[in-house]
Amino acid sequence: MLYIFCPHCGSRSQNEFAYGGDATVKRPELNKEISDQEWNNFVYLRKSPRGKHLELWHHISGCRQWIKVERDTSTHEIFKTYKADELTE
Amino acid sequence: MQKYSVFSLIKNAFSDHQNWEVAWKDPTPKKEYDVIIIGGGGHGLATAYYLAKEHNITNVAIIEKGWIGGGNVGRNTTIIRSNYMHDDNALFSEFGMDLWRKMSQDLNYNVMFSPRGIINLAHSDAQMNAYSRRGNSMRLNGIDAVLLNREEVKKKIPMADFSDNVRFPIFGGLMQPSAGTARHDAVAWGYARQADSMGVDIIQNCEVTGFDVNNGKIVGVRTSRGDIKAKKVGLCVAGSTNILAEMLNMTLPIETHLLQACVSEPVKPLLDHVVTFGAGHFYCSQSDKGEMVMGGDLDGYNSYSQRGNLPTLQHVLTEGIAMFPFLSKLKMLRTWGGIMDMSMDGSPIIDKTHIDGLYLNCGWCYGGFKATPASGWTFAHTIAQDRVHELNSGYSLNRFNTGDLIDEKGLGTKTWIS
Numbered sequence: 251m252l253y254i255f256c257p258h259c260g261s262r263s264q265n266e267f268a269y270g271g272d273a274t275v276k277r278p279e280l281n282k283e284i285s286d287q288e289w290n291n292f293v294y295l296r297k298s299p300r301g302k303h304l305e306l307w308h309h310i311s312g313c314r315q316w317i318k319v320e321r322d323t324s325t326h327e328i329f330k331t332y333k334a335d336e337l338t339e
Numbered sequence: 340m341q342k343y344s345v346f347s348l349i350k351n352a353f354s355d356h357q358n359w360e361v362a363w364k365d366p367t368p369k370k371e372y373d374v375i376i377i378g379g380g381g382h383g384l385a386t387a388y389y390l391a392k393e394h395n396i397t398n399v400a401i402i403e404k405g406w407i408g409g410g411n412v413g414r415n416t417t418i419i420r421s422n423y424m425h426d427d428n429a430l431f432s433e434f435g436m437d438l439w440r441k442m443s444q445d446l447n448y449n450v451m452f453s454p455r456g457i458i459n460l461a462h463s464d465a466q467m468n469a470y471s472r473r474g475n476s477m478r479l480n481g482i483d484a485v486l487l488n489r490e491e492v493k494k495k496i497p498m499a500d501f502s503d504n505v506r507f508p509i510f511g512g513l514m515q516p517s518a519g520t521a522r523h524d525a526v527a528w529g530y531a532r533q534a535d536s537m538g539v540d541i542i543q544n545c546e547v548t549g550f551d552v553n554n555g556k557i558v559g560v561r562t563s564r565g566d567i568k569a570k571k572v573g574l575c576v577a578g579s580t581n582i583l584a585e586m587l588n589m590t591l592p593i594e595t596h597l598l599q600a601c602v603s604e605p606v607k608p609l610l611d612h613v614v615t616f617g618a619g620h621f622y623c624s625q626s627d628k629g630e631m632v633m634g635g636d637l638d639g640y641n642s643y644s645q646r647g648n649l650p651t652l653q654h655v656l657t658e659g660i661a662m663f664p665f666l667s668k669l670k671m672l673r674t675w676g677g678i679m680d681m682s683m684d685g686s687p688i689i690d691k692t693h694i695d696g697l698y699l700n701c702g703w704c705y706g707g708f709k710a711t712p713a714s715g716w717t718f719a720h721t722i723a724q725d726r727v728h729e730l731n732s733g734y735s736l737n738r739f740n741t742g743d744l745i746d747e748k749g750l751g752t753k754t755w756i757s
Binding site: 252269287305 | 591644683
């Protein structure tokens with residue numbers, strides 16, 4: 251069982267959360283010509299690192315806020331959590 | 340190579356089975372190979388075997404970080420099927436079914452292929468319609484498919500929950516009678532033994548630490564047991580694909596996720612087929628030892644640990660009990676996990692890359708085991724001829740760029756939900 255520290259509610263079990271994937275992916279800028287390659291990068295390509303991974307989680311059975319979690323993908327250690335709009339280190 | 344037969348068994352019985360030849364050697368890596376396959380799992384071993392058998396390329400090494408067959412080929416639920424709707428998947432898998440049927444003879448190794456049939460249960464009229472469409476698509480591609488109504492399902496699996504007051508009543512199901520199971524370890528060992536006998540070097544405990552690329556062409560692999568030159572290199576490393584891709588500065592449409600499976604204590608034979616739950620993600624069959632072999636959802640977040648977490652297991656088994664209430668009475672014998680290369684459309688990639696002489700085989704999601712022979716066969720062709728075969732032409736790396744996705748389930752790019 252993972253315990254995730256929600257910046258709004260405190261430590262909760264993973265059962266309250268839904269996973270939202272890689273938080274470092276950036277949508278191509280609006281009002282600009284976007285190439286197929288840029289769309290491909292945004293929609294499909296993922297680094298999926300072994301080790302530190304910044305990811306989105308949705309506290310769906312809690313405060314319903316999206317948060318960012320920095321977690322190790324091989325040990326599941328959670329280093330830090332952030333509010334969705336908070337800048338990460 | 341010693342042929343396995345009833346006569347060799349009797350002969351060796353006289354010497355207390357002490358004089359069997361080793362099944363494969365333990366060579367030190369040579370300086371150079373024509374082809375290096377990275378990953379000594381089912382797909383890598385099959386690729387090496389078909390390179391030697393079909394293309395006469397025997398100066399081949401398989402490099403494996405751990406031991407052969409220690410990854411997903413030893414961790415799956417042994418299901419073999421070709422019940423796909425899309426042509427690319429259907430034709431590829433059905434080609435594989437043919438290889439499965441001949442495998443034990445071909446490899447002189449009993450892989451215990453058991454075509455016991457798979458039944459996908461339907462729990463609504465809409466699902467029956469969808470299965471009817473899928474079944475018709477399968478039959479158009481020459482694959483056997485039978486649509487079963489509720490009574491027919493009840494005859495085949497009477498232990499399923501057919502009571503009146505259930506949340507997901509069984510309306511019927513789609514059956515592929517020629518689908519089945521095989522002994523997964525035997526598949527790895529059989530391919531390894533034959534590949535070894537044809538001259539392939541199987542190098543275990545050898546971790547890849549980097550690649551030598553010169554002018555856009557692969558020239559060798561750096562490993563924990565020294566640098567090895569190679570004209571061609573094939574990647575067959577499933578959940579570890581992204582780790583190697585990073586060494587090559589490639590980003591792939593793949594995420595690595597954890598999938599769990601489990602077996603119950605052994606019980607007397609009661610389930611003749613492979614059965615899947617249609618209102619969730621749960622599948623079940625009974626092994627020859629009598630254990631119920633079960634699996635279901637991914638753990639749901641990127642993971643490289645080969646160990647699962649309990650909430651997912653609980654969720655999966657809840658679905659299992661909804662389908663087969665008797666499961667709640669069984670004790671769990673073992674649970675384990677493996678790391679899956681989840682592609683963004685749920686279909687695999689077998690293709691060349693932008694680096695000359697480097698080939699990619701990944702993205703097998705839930706369906707790697709059943710694809711072992713077809714994947715090895717087509718990957719060997721792709722490597723040997725430096726061009727894809729018709730059978731894997733749809734499994735291109737570029738399809739995400741061009742929009743030619745093979746989205747069998749149409750679930751989008753959230754690999755952890757698909």
